[in-house]
Amino acid sequence: MKEKIEEALRNVNHPAKGTDIVSAQVLQNIEIVGNKIILTMNYGKANDPFANSIKKSVVKILEPVVGSQYIVEFAEVNNRKPLLPEYYTLKExxxxxxxxxxxxxxxxxxxxxxxxxxxxxxxxxxxxxxxxxxxxxxxxxxxxxxxxxxxxxxxxxxxxxxxxxxxxxxxxxxxxxxxxxxxxxxxxxxxxxxxxxxxxxxxxxxxxxxxxxxxxxxxxxxxxxxxxxxxxxxxxxxxxxxxxxxxxxxxxxxxxxxxxxxxxxxxxxxxxxxxxxxxxxxxxxxxxxxxxxxxxxxxxxxxxxxxxxxxxxxxxxxxxxxxxxxxxxxxxxxxxxxxxxxxxxxxxxxxxxxxxxxxxxxx
Ligand SMILES: Nc1ncnc2c1ncn2[C@@H]1O[C@H](COP(=O)(O)OP(=O)(O)OP(=O)(O)O)[C@@H](O)[C@H]1O
Ligand SMILES: [Mg+2]
Structure with missing residues (x-):
């Protein structure tokens, strides 16, 4: 099921990244809990202007693949860099x-x-x-x-x-x-x-x-x-x-x-x-x-x-x-x-x- 979902989502493009959301690693994880499909997304920034249209396309593309009994939910992680001091305790x-x-x-x-x-x-x-x-x-x-x-x-x-x-x-x-x-x-x-x-x-x-x-x-x-x-x-x-x-x-x-x-x-x-x-x-x-x-x-x-x-x-x-x-x-x-x-x-x-x-x- 997860493979089928991932395959289908290769048809959803991220307009700014110029490739699909799987290749661009915007899609980070697929989890199926009961009748929920939880997709973890990482847009690389807090307010990606394309996020909403991508989510809509994802839902549309998945429905015929998984059937309408499944609800698609989105979890988001972002690439915020933690503000850590700039010294190194070990070289890298x-x-x-x-x-x-x-x-x-x-x-x-x-x-x-x-x-x-x-x-x-x-x-x-x-x-x-x-x-x-x-x-x-x-x-x-x-x-x-x-x-x-x-x-x-x-x-x-x-x-x-x-x-x-x-x-x-x-x-x-x-x-x-x-x-x-x-x-x-x-x-x-x-x-x-x-x-x-x-x-x-x-x-x-x-x-x-x-x-x-x-x-x-x-x-x-x-x-x-x-x-x-x-x-x-x-x-x-x-x-x-x-x-x-x-x-x-x-x-x-x-x-x-x-x-x-x-x-x-x-x-x-x-x-x-x-x-x-x-x-x-x-x-x-x-x-x-x-x-x-x-x-x-x-x-x-x-x-x-x-x-x-x-x-x-x-x-x-x-x-x-x-x-x-x-x-x-x-x-x-x-x-x-x-x-x-x-x-x-x-x-x-x-x-x-x-x-x-x-x-x-x-x-
Ligand atoms: N919060 C939790 N809820 C449910 N199960 C848990 C929780 N925390 C740990 N466990 C379970 O308890 C068991 C022991 O946990 P874990 O292996 O992480 O302990 P540990 O301190 O690393 O053990 P060890 O001293 O043997 O290395 C594992 O089966 C783990 O899945
Ligand atoms: Mg242990």
């Missing part, structure tokens, strides 16, 4: 954001991948590094379990390519080893593999490199802060006490004198449950406002609250992260999170010097 990467937690399974990978996509919707250039060597999530979350990166040449040097999907670059150890293989690696081997991936991947120019961190506070975390000048950390937790206690451990590690990476704020994941058929009801399964209170007590911003929604889990499993559609309640939550992260990064970059990589002194 402006901001490196680590998504961490103390406890496992609280939603780091879900938050990291959706945040990366939501950041790209603001016009930023974004890549995601899945740094969870022992339990990579990105191949599944991006529906690319069979992707095998090849070497590419840039400026006379060999680099590893990254996956380009949904407007962002994605790199993961999971693209190189079969599931389970890395789980038997010892610490140094895992760290070396990660180092190699970080330093040899062609990232290109980026506004944000989002890191999906492994659970806990271990070797891989040290490797990351030694290899990358991390601009700031976002700590994900559920509102539950055990998760909050581990979040505090995670925060203490990044704030310790040795590591000294600024914490940008907290994200409360699984903040409440909302059943699809009762979208206005909130059930506080893991307790209410646990992260909000922790954020207040640590004087950290609460960057966002993400509800438990069945489709967040399903979208992750299906390789189509929820943030792709910024008009669902969950898509909106990730879009708002992205705005809050951009705001905090701006504040951090104005008030603090760039992060230095952690130096290891050999004994």
């Amino acid at each position: 990467v402006k901001n490196i954001i680590a998504v961490s937690s103390g406890k496992g399974g609280v939603g780091k990978s879900t938050v990291a991948s959706n945040l990366a996509i939501a950041l790209s919707h603001t016009g930023a250039k974004v890549a995601l590094l899945d740094a969870d060597v022992y339990g990579p999530s990105a191949p599944k979350m991006f529906g690319e379990e069979n992707f095998r990166p090849v070497m590419i040449e840039k400026d006379g040097k060999e680099y590893i390519e990254s996956l380009q999907k949904y407007n962002i670059g994605v790199q993961s150890i999971g693209f190189f080893v079969s599931p389970g293989e890395a789980t038997i690696w010892r610490g140094p081997m895992a760290s070396n593999a990660l180092k190699q991936v970080i330093t040899q991947t062609w990232w290109g120019e980026l506004d944000f490199l989002v890191l999906d961190m492994p659970p806990g506070t271990g070797d891989i975390h040290l490797t990351i802060v030694q290899e990358l000048p991390v601009t700031g950390v976002i700590v994900v937790s559920t509102p539950q006490n055990v998760a909050l206690a581990d979040a505090i451990k995670g925060i203490s590690m990044f704030r310790s004198d040795k590591i000294n990476v600024p914490v940008l704020g907290l994200v409360e994941n699984m903040a409440w449950f909302t059943p699809a058929e009762l979208p206005d009801n909130k059930y506080y399964i893991f307790g209410k406002d646990g992260c909000k209170k922790l954020a207040e007590s640590l004087e950290l911003p609460l960057l966002g609250q993400i509800p438990i929604v069945q489709s967040i889990c399903e979208d992750g499993d299906n390789g189509t992260p929820s943030a792709m559609n910024p008009f669902t309640p969950q898509g909106k939550a990730f879009a708002e999170l992205a705005e809050a992260v951009i705001a905090q990064v701006e504040i951090r970059n104005k008030t603090l010097p760039p992060t230095k990589k952690v130096e290891v002194t050999q004994k």
